[in-house]
Amino acid sequence: MNTHGPRVRIAPSPTGEPHVGTVYIALFNYLFAKKMGGEFILRIEDTDATRSTPEFEQKVLDALKWTGLTWAEGPDVGGPYGPYRQSDRKEMYQPYAQELLDKGHAFRCFCTPERLEQMREAQRAAGKPPKYDGLCLHLTAEEVTSKMAAGESSVIRMKIPTEGSCDFHDGVYGDVSIPWDSVDMQVLIKGDGMPTYHMANVIDDHLMKITHVARGEEWLASVPKHILLYRYFEWEQPVFMHLSLIRNADKSKLSKRKNPTSISYYSALGYLPEALMNFLGLFFIQIAEGEELLTMDELCEKFDPDNLSKAGAIFDIQKLDWLNGRWIREKLSPEDFVARTLEWASENNRLTEGLKLSQSRISKLGELPQLAGFLLSNDVGLTPASFAGLKTSPAETLEILNTVQADLEKLMEWNVETIDAELRAVSDKLGKKLRVVTPPLFVAMSGSSRSLPLFDSMALLGRSVVRQRLKIAATVVASMVGAQESGK
Numbered sequence: 001m002n003t004h005g006p007r008v009r010i011a012p013s014p015t016g017e018p019h020v021g022t023v024y025i026a027l028f029n030y031l032f033a034k035k036m037g038g039e040f041i042l043r044i045e046d047t048d049a050t051r052s053t054p055e056f057e058q059k060v061l062d063a064l065k066w067t068g069l070t071w072a073e074g075p076d077v078g079g080p081y082g083p084y085r086q087s088d089r090k091e092m093y094q095p096y097a098q099e100l101l102d103k104g105h106a107f108r109c110f111c112t113p114e115r116l117e118q119m120r121e122a123q124r125a126a127g128k129p130p131k132y133d134g135l136c137l138h139l140t141a142e143e144v145t146s147k148m149a150a151g152e153s154s155v156i157r158m159k160i161p162t163e164g165s166c167d168f169h170d171g172v173y174g175d176v177s178i179p180w181d182s183v184d185m186q187v188l189i190k191g192d193g194m195p196t197y198h199m200a201n202v203i204d205d206h207l208m209k210i211t212h213v214a215r216g217e218e219w220l221a222s223v224p225k226h227i228l229l230y231r232y233f234e235w236e237q238p239v240f241m242h243l244s245l246i247r248n249a250d251k252s253k254l255s256k257r258k259n260p261t262s263i264s265y266y267s268a269l270g271y272l273p274e275a276l277m278n279f280l281g282l283f284f285i286q287i288a289e290g291e292e293l294l295t296m297d298e299l300c301e302k303f304d305p306d307n308l309s310k311a312g313a314i315f316d317i318q319k320l321d322w323l324n325g326r327w328i329r330e331k332l333s334p335e336d337f338v339a340r341t342l343e344w345a346s347e348n349n350r351l352t353e354g355l356k357l358s359q360s361r362i363s364k365l366g367e368l369p370q371l372a373g374f375l376l377s378n379d380v381g382l383t384p385a386s387f388a389g390l391k392t393s394p395a396e397t398l399e400i401l402n403t404v405q406a407d408l409e410k411l412m413e414w415n416v417e418t419i420d421a422e423l424r425a426v427s428d429k430l431g432k433k434l435r436v437v438t439p440p441l442f443v444a445m446s447g448s449s450r451s452l453p454l455f456d457s458m459a460l461l462g463r464s465v466v467r468q469r470l471k472i473a474a475t476v477v478a479s480m481v482g483a484q485e486s487g488k
């Protein structure tokens with residue numbers, strides 16, 4: 001372990017498919033640690049128990065491993081400041097919350113969700129931003145004790161100065177000043193005893209001796225709460241660096257509604273991790289045209305935290321495609337290329353499982369690419385003709401595709417059983433038989449009405465590819481609906 005250099009971390013929450021933005025921030029931290037002779041560590045922030053799942057945690061680990069990044073400490077490799085999963089640290093946060101209560105920096109709040117909702121409603125109606133109004137700040141010690149004794153449920157909130165502003169220096173943004181009256185009396189410990197992100201994040205960064213916190217700019221507004229906690233505990237605060245988010249070409253936030261954002265989508269389509277990291281790494285460094293093709297070592301060499309690129313991170317998929325093509329053609333030996341292709345085809349067992357599903361459906365092996373090729377291909381070539389043979393009208397097909405897409409987003413676990421149950425539920429909701437709902441989905445997934453069993457295929461394709469195919473299918477079918485309407 002390096003005891004002198006900086007210690008940085010990536011702290012993902014396992015609440016969904018690992019996002020390209022997470023890898024972008026991870027890469028920054030990794031390059032920073034490498035460049036400065038420090039350590040890069042991984043911490044899982046699963047304080048949101050309703051949205052965090054073991055499946056997503058595994059996916060976060062798999063995605064980060066796929067990128068080729070390595071971490072010195074983490075839930076999988078251990079380390080001197082573990083555990084590295086916040087749910088395993090639950091008991092560690094309590095004494096700190098008590099310390100804040102004892103020092104008068106925090107208070108118990110007994111407001112019910114209904115009261116808080118009414119309060120927010122009134123604030124909204126008055127055109128004010130929703131913020132806790134401090135009702136429970138004024139409870140006496142006796143009132144708190146008697147409410148506790150009566151078993152009333154409570155949370156612990158932090159006190160916030162009423163005047164002045166929080167002024168700090170951000171390593172990327174420069175000097176920042178945020179007025180205290182815009183900062184909410186943040187809940188630190190929830191009713192169930194779990195800390196919130198803010199509380200756990202600050203305590204863990206301190207206990208894990210994190211020196212630099214580099215993360216997405218969406219956290220900039222939270223810095224005053226964090227700085228205040230460091231002050232309350234009398235701890236030295238880390239250096240903050242808030243990186244601009246990756247954006248679409250139209251400057252909107254990269255979101256899965258517009259573009260695929262999951263790492264699993266890019267790996268399923270056959271992007272090389274080196275190319276994706278090369279692409280993301282270019283957001284941080286200043287280079288001349290013609291110097292774009294860079295390995296991780298070269299990125300590290302050129303990375304300079306004092307001279308970061310000012311260009312903004314635009315997710316230009318054509319540039320990623322171009323870099324990926326160059327990596328395939330220029331950086332892989334023929335042997336590597338073959339090995340990497342076989343590895344890619346076998347990802348998530350899709351080759352083996354796809355073959356097993358195919359066995360009962362062919363009479364010659366040569367029929368396999370036609371039958372099962374959709375499990376590997378990037379584009380199943382959907383056109384209006386692909387949907388023309390369906391019994392449902394284009395408008396009905398569109399409703400099915402859109403409803404299925406939205407409802408599948410709610411699945412916490414992704415497997416044959418959960419998909420099966422969800423599609424049955426969608427059929428009921430639409431008042432249609434399952435055998436009416438599935439044909440459009442067969443076409444959306446495979447481009448053909450004759451293919452492998454639907455639920456198994458969707459499970460093998462994975463959430464992010466299924467989402468994208470449903471979206472493409474919906475676009476094609478919407479054009480049919482539009483054409484029909486304009487023809488009327």
Ligand code: GLU
Pocket residue numbers: 010011012013045197201214215216219
């Ligand atoms: N758990 C937070 C996230 O998922 C981490 C933010 C931070 O790095 O402080 O983005």
